[in-house]
Amino acid sequence: MISLGGILRFAVILAVFYPVYYFWDTGKVDKFCTALEPGMTRQHLIELADEKNVRLIGPVNAFRGAVWHARIAAFSGFSDYYCEIKGVANIIVSIQDID
Structure with a gap:
């Protein structure tokens, strides 16, 4: 059984x-x-x-297949923090930070 003290310690x-x-x-x-x-190329983005x-x-x-997009997202669970990358063909066209 998990005690209240253990739960409080974990929360702190x-x-x-x-x-x-x-x-x-x-x-x-x-x-x-x-x-x-x-x-930069799409492949370079993936490798990097x-x-x-x-x-x-x-x-x-x-x-x-001509237009594409990707996101670099934070791993932290309660975060919706990412930057969006847009490209045409095999080339990155724009990078935008989104909070």
Whole structure:
């Protein structure tokens, strides 16, 4: 049986460490997205995301394979923090931070 004291200890530890993790995680997303530049290839984006251990969602083709988009998202659970990447053909066209 889990005691009330154990639950309270866990809640306090979570309240202390989650903000630190959140700022570290969102900072990692910011740093990665500012390093990206329009003109980079789609394959370079995928390789760089794998190398830097960031969560890449996509790339997803939007219109007959010519237009695509992807997201670099934070791992932190209660966060909807990401940057959106749009591309045409095999080239990154724009990068936008979204909080």
